[in-house]
Amino acid sequence: MANTRFAYVRHFEQASEYFLPRDTWLVIRVDGRGFSRFTQAHNYVKPNDVRGIQLMNRAAMHVAREFNECCAAYGQSDEYSFVLHKSTQLYSRRLSKIASSVSSAFSSAFVFHWAEYFPTTPLQYPPAFDSRVVSYPTVQHVRDYFSWRQADCHINNLYNTCFWALVQQGGMTPPEAEARLDGTFSNDKNELLYSQFGINYNTLSAVFRKGTFLAKEEPGAFPADAFLPGGCTDLLPWP
Amino acid sequence: MANTRFAYVRHFEQASEYFLPRDTWLVIRVDGRGFSRFTQAHNYVKPNDVRGIQLMNRAAMHVAREFNECCAAYGQSDEYSFVLHKSTQLYSRRLSKIASSVSSAFSSAFVFHWAEYFPTTPLQYPPAFDSRVVSYPTVQHVRDYFSWRQADCHINNLYNTCFWALVQQGGMTPPEAEARLDGTFSNDKNELLYSQFGINYNTLSAVFRKGTFLAKEEPGAFPADAFLPGGCTDLLPWP
Amino acid sequence: MANTRFAYVRHFEQASEYFLPRDTWLVIRVDGRGFSRFTQAHNYVKPNDVRGIQLMNRAAMHVAREFNECCAAYGQSDEYSFVLHKSTQLYSRRLSKIASSVSSAFSSAFVFHWAEYFPTTPLQYPPAFDSRVVSYPTVQHVRDYFSWRQADCHINNLYNTCFWALVQQGGMTPPEAEARLDGTFSNDKNELLYSQFGINYNTLSAVFRKGTFLAKEEPGAFPADAFLPGGCTDLLPWP
Amino acid sequence: MANTRFAYVRHFEQASEYFLPRDTWLVIRVDGRGFSRFTQAHNYVKPNDVRGIQLMNRAAMHVAREFNECCAAYGQSDEYSFVLHKSTQLYSRRLSKIASSVSSAFSSAFVFHWAEYFPTTPLQYPPAFDSRVVSYPTVQHVRDYFSWRQADCHINNLYNTCFWALVQQGGMTPPEAEARLDGTFSNDKNELLYSQFGINYNTLSAVFRKGTFLAKEEPGAFPADAFLPGGCTDLLPWP
Numbered sequence: 033m034a035n036t037r038f039a040y041v042r043h044f045e046q047a048s049e050y051f052l053p054r055d056t057w058l059v060i061r062v063d064g065r066g067f068s069r070f071t072q073a074h075n076y077v078k079p080n081d082v083r084g085i086q087l088m089n090r091a092a093m094h095v096a097r098e099f100n101e102c103c104a105a106y107g108q109s110d111e112y113s114f115v116l117h118k119s120t121q122l123y124s125r126r127l128s129k130i131a132s133s134v135s136s137a138f139s140s141a142f143v144f145h146w147a148e149y150f151p152t153t154p155l156q157y158p159p160a161f162d163s164r165v166v167s168y169p170t171v172q173h174v175r176d177y178f179s180w181r182q183a184d185c186h187i188n189n190l191y192n193t194c195f196w197a198l199v200q201q202g203g204m205t206p207p208e209a210e211a212r213l214d215g216t217f218s219n220d221k222n223e224l225l226y227s228q229f230g231i232n233y234n235t236l237s238a239v240f241r242k243g244t245f246l247a248k249e250e251p252g253a254f255p256a257d258a259f260l261p262g263g264c265t266d267l268l269p270w271p
Numbered sequence: 272m273a274n275t276r277f278a279y280v281r282h283f284e285q286a287s288e289y290f291l292p293r294d295t296w297l298v299i300r301v302d303g304r305g306f307s308r309f310t311q312a313h314n315y316v317k318p319n320d321v322r323g324i325q326l327m328n329r330a331a332m333h334v335a336r337e338f339n340e341c342c343a344a345y346g347q348s349d350e351y352s353f354v355l356h357k358s359t360q361l362y363s364r365r366l367s368k369i370a371s372s373v374s375s376a377f378s379s380a381f382v383f384h385w386a387e388y389f390p391t392t393p394l395q396y397p398p399a400f401d402s403r404v405v406s407y408p409t410v411q412h413v414r415d416y417f418s419w420r421q422a423d424c425h426i427n428n429l430y431n432t433c434f435w436a437l438v439q440q441g442g443m444t445p446p447e448a449e450a451r452l453d454g455t456f457s458n459d460k461n462e463l464l465y466s467q468f469g470i471n472y473n474t475l476s477a478v479f480r481k482g483t484f485l486a487k488e489e490p491g492a493f494p495a496d497a498f499l500p501g502g503c504t505d506l507l508p509w510p
Numbered sequence: 511m512a513n514t515r516f517a518y519v520r521h522f523e524q525a526s527e528y529f530l531p532r533d534t535w536l537v538i539r540v541d542g543r544g545f546s547r548f549t550q551a552h553n554y555v556k557p558n559d560v561r562g563i564q565l566m567n568r569a570a571m572h573v574a575r576e577f578n579e580c581c582a583a584y585g586q587s588d589e590y591s592f593v594l595h596k597s598t599q600l601y602s603r604r605l606s607k608i609a610s611s612v613s614s615a616f617s618s619a620f621v622f623h624w625a626e627y628f629p630t631t632p633l634q635y636p637p638a639f640d641s642r643v644v645s646y647p648t649v650q651h652v653r654d655y656f657s658w659r660q661a662d663c664h665i666n667n668l669y670n671t672c673f674w675a676l677v678q679q680g681g682m683t684p685p686e687a688e689a690r691l692d693g694t695f696s697n698d699k700n701e702l703l704y705s706q707f708g709i710n711y712n713t714l715s716a717v718f719r720k721g722t723f724l725a726k727e728e729p730g731a732f733p734a735d736a737f738l739p740g741g742c743t744d745l746l747p748w749p
Numbered sequence: 750m751a752n753t754r755f756a757y758v759r760h761f762e763q764a765s766e767y768f769l770p771r772d773t774w775l776v777i778r779v780d781g782r783g784f785s786r787f788t789q790a791h792n793y794v795k796p797n798d799v800r801g802i803q804l805m806n807r808a809a810m811h812v813a814r815e816f817n818e819c820c821a822a823y824g825q826s827d828e829y830s831f832v833l834h835k836s837t838q839l840y841s842r843r844l845s846k847i848a849s850s851v852s853s854a855f856s857s858a859f860v861f862h863w864a865e866y867f868p869t870t871p872l873q874y875p876p877a878f879d880s881r882v883v884s885y886p887t888v889q890h891v892r893d894y895f896s897w898r899q900a901d902c903h904i905n906n907l908y909n910t911c912f913w914a915l916v917q918q919g920g921m922t923p924p925e926a927e928a929r930l931d932g933t934f935s936n937d938k939n940e941l942l943y944s945q946f947g948i949n950y951n952t953l954s955a956v957f958r959k960g961t962f963l964a965k966e967e968p969g970a971f972p973a974d975a976f977l978p979g980g981c982t983d984l985l986p987w988p
Contacts, residue, residue, distance in 0.1 A: 036418070036419065036422040038415045038416070038418040038419035038422060039419055039422075040415070041405075041407070041412060041415050041416045041419050042419070044405050044406065044407060044412070045403065045405050047292075047405075047406065048289070048291060048366060048403070048404055048405055048406055049403070050287070050289050050366070052287060062371075065372055065375070065376075094397060098399070123401070126403075127287060127289070127366065127367055128366055128367065128370040128401075128402065128403045128404055129401045129402075129403065131366075131367040131370050131371040132301075132370040132371045132373070132374035132375075132400070132401045132402040132403075133304055133374070133399055133400075133401035134371070135371035135372070135374060135375040136304070136371075136374040136375055136377070136378040136399045136400045136401065136402075137304075137378075137397065137399040138375070139375040139376075139378050139379040140378040140379065140381070140382050140397035140398055140399055141397040142379070143379050143382040143383050143397070144382050144394065144396070144397040145397075155383065157383070158333060158376065158379035158380040158382070158383040158384075159379055160337070160372055160375045160376040160379055161371070161372070161375045162362070162367075162368045162371045162372035162375065163367065163368075163371040163375075164284065164287070164288070164365075164367045164368065164371075165287055165367055166280075166283050166284050166286075166287055167283070167286065167287055168280070168283060173280060173283070176277045176279070176280050177277070177280045179275070179277040180275065180277035180278055180280050180281070183275040183277060183278075
């Protein structure tokens with residue numbers, strides 16, 4: 033580091049260098065930035081694009097391998113969450129370093145592996161993902177965190193499945209589909225799918241309904257199923 | 272957001288949601304993670320690889336365009352710094368969101384544009400960049416920040432130029448070159464370059480010696496030369 | 511510090527040790543905890559008790575002297591704000607140390623000097639004050655901060671003056687007085703005071719209407735009137 | 750709150766409003782500011798002044814009662830530590846509010862009760878205490894925290910007991926006593942006390958050697974002995 037009369041500016045770094053609490057589980061959630069535009073620009077299949085999901089899983093696998101301390105990960109829609117073991121000293125637990133390097137590795141891998149999953153669709157511009165880091169004191173908190181994200185997956189996917197059935201098979205415009213679904217409850221949506229489109233929601237791929245859980249399977253690794261929310265059946269091992 | 276009995280975990284996010292001080296200039300510095308391994312794996316020319324520098328500039332240009340609030344940027348070696356205008360409300364000035372989305376956009380663009388600058392060198396794995404955010408109260412602080420990074424560029428580049436001359440032209444092993452340079456001052460290094468290798472350091476490309484400064488040239492834009500450190504002559508406009 | 515196998519707990523301190531941004535003005539606002547109960551228990555004169563105001567000023571003067579970096583202070587109601595010069599390195603600008611030591615010194619002095627201002631009213635229990643610290647990048651921000659607190663003083667004092675006139679002279683119960691004032695604007699309140707009670711609000715003591723501003727008058731001191739909000743006329747020098 | 754054009758300054762508060770992590774134990778340590786000067790100015794008995802210790806305990810008792818969430822406290826020398834139950838939502842877990850109100854209540858009570866413990870020594874000036882807050886994820890961490898503070902008490906008290914014996918009974922000057930103790934280990938100090946002054950360190954009051962632990966004894970209260978470090982025998986109940 034250059035030691036000039038300008039080096040004083042370095043001291044300003046301290047005021048935004050936050051350290052995450054020790055001996056707590058760190059969860060980093062990476063989230064697509066402007067992904068509705070991105071999926072449209074790249075003709076993603078709606079409501080779920082298997083290639084897109086596999087690419088997200090591939091990028092997550094890269095992150096999980098890059099950061100040794102990662103002991104489990106869960107993805108759905110345009111988000112992925114990574115758990116770092118409570119003992120991690122990655123970047124001395126500096127918030128901005130952890131948040132930025134995880135989202136960077138994820139984005140970088142997403143672009144790197146794009147062509148493997150979308151061989152006939154050229155990537156039109158570089159996508160971005162932001163991230164946040166949250167500290168949880170116990171395994172139970174992390175388990176509940178995954179249950180929360182999985183409930184989010186379920187609710188959004190049920191809605192999207194209805195919405196796109198109404199648009200793609202029911203011939204509605206998007207605003208009409210939105211109006212049709214307004215105020216409906218889960219059982220209304222299940223009923224609509226079944227009676228109008230012959231879709232039994234519960235038989236749809238569990239990957240769509242529940243997301244994907246990555247579990248490290250290494251001798252000595254922290255048992256990822258400690259975090260596994262009850263209903264989650266889609267488990268992807270790594271490496 | 273799913274409103275289940277697990278949603279309580281959301282409240283834990285508050286404790287690691289830091290807001291950067293208002294009405295202050297934000298500088299985000301993106302930094303290559305494990306870049307000596309990366310440059311070796313991709314046969315970068317030493318001490319400076321023009322293609323590598325141009326790719327860094329290209330990725331920085333992408334960031335500068337994606338984030339409207341960016342009013343200047345400076346790059347050297349494997350780092351790039353971006354200034355966001357003091358009025359920015361990007362992500363409500365949340366630290367982790369800003370740090371992560373900037374490093375993500377940079378990394379994503381780096382991979383996206385790789386083949387344009389390294390057409391015959393396939394990218395072997397996804398590179399990553401971490402970042403930090405610092406808040407500076409005045410333009411003068413930011414100006415001094417750039418002077419600090421530029422001094423860092425100068426010192427490292429002078430060292431590297433000597434080191435690689437000793438190795439590539441002088442036939443030394445890396446440890447021998449390191450030992451030769453140990454304890455030398457700037458004028459010793461200038462002298463060594465000139466007497467032993469006929470290199471006049473000051474005539475080397477300013478891009479190598481001083482780095483690259485990106486200045487927004489848009490009607491109404493904040494005048495980037497307000498930040499420009501005195502010695503910097505290498506100015507790249509965008510878009 | 512004891513260097514035992516328990517000393518590891520010390521490392522947990524880092525995660526809650528926040529450093530306030532350098533080269534910015536620090537404003538600490540001390541605020542009475544449960545002061546409506548406290549003023550009732552000690553029979554404060556309503557709406558304004560001169561002894562209470564003088565005691566607050568006395569405690570503030572103590573703080574202003576204890577902390578050399580303090581260059582101005584402003585008080586009204588049960589709150590007092592202190593400005594530390596932007597160059598201060600007090601406690602290395604650690605948030606909790608600054609917040610706690612200022613509120614401690616203020617509270618301690620308040621109890622210490624109580625009997626001088628309330629010689630016939632024994633203090634019944636130890637009062638408490640909490641505090642917060644805010645960082646402002648320029649003198650103009652601090653000036654506006656004081657204007658904001660002064661506007662708060664004005665609005666509350668106008669309301670309280672009406673409220674207690676209605677109760678003490680108008681014979682209303684507190685809920686009746688509250689109902690009477692509900693929805694009124696400043697000019698309604700001025701009018702009410704004048705027509706019903708013959709009080710010309712603007713002739714009341716400026717200390718009640720505008721609060722008290724402490725200005726350091728020392729050779730070389732930062733000129734406190736740089737912060738002085740326009741309307742403020744009540745200036746108390748220290749030491 | 751006054752809603753004027755100056756109210757914008759309020760938004761600056763967010764950047765220094767830190768929230769302590771949820772569902773973690775909060776330990777606030779209050780520490781005397783400049784207490785060697787204070788104890789000298791008030792002729793404290795050396796090495797331990799029982800009146801001073803009792804006053805500290807009295808002030809701590811006040812804090813423990815004021816803050817319902819407090820479930821245990823430990824004091825030694827000029828410091829006192831308070832544990833808030835992990836479920837506390839005091840001030841929404843805001844760092845500066847918690848740190849400042851605890852140190853304020855402690856200081857205020859210290860001055861308030863001074864004359865009860867020092868009836869013939871008038872308080873000469875208002876003392877101050879700063880504080881810090883640390884978050885610990887488990888009861889075991891808090892237990893270790895108390896063990897750490899207790900080890901600190903032991904080490905300092907053994908040193909001070911030797912130092913003052915050498916000065917008061919041995920006729921040494923303070924620098925001579927310091928030089929005599931330099932480089933000595935615990936057993937050297939025990940030996941010195943015994944052979945030179947006939948003092949068996951282990952028979953000195955446990956309050957001096959181990960500090961004081963306050964335990965809430967209320968039906969339904971969190972059992973304070975969960976935190977109790979093994980060796981601690983001096984337990985003071987409250988209320």
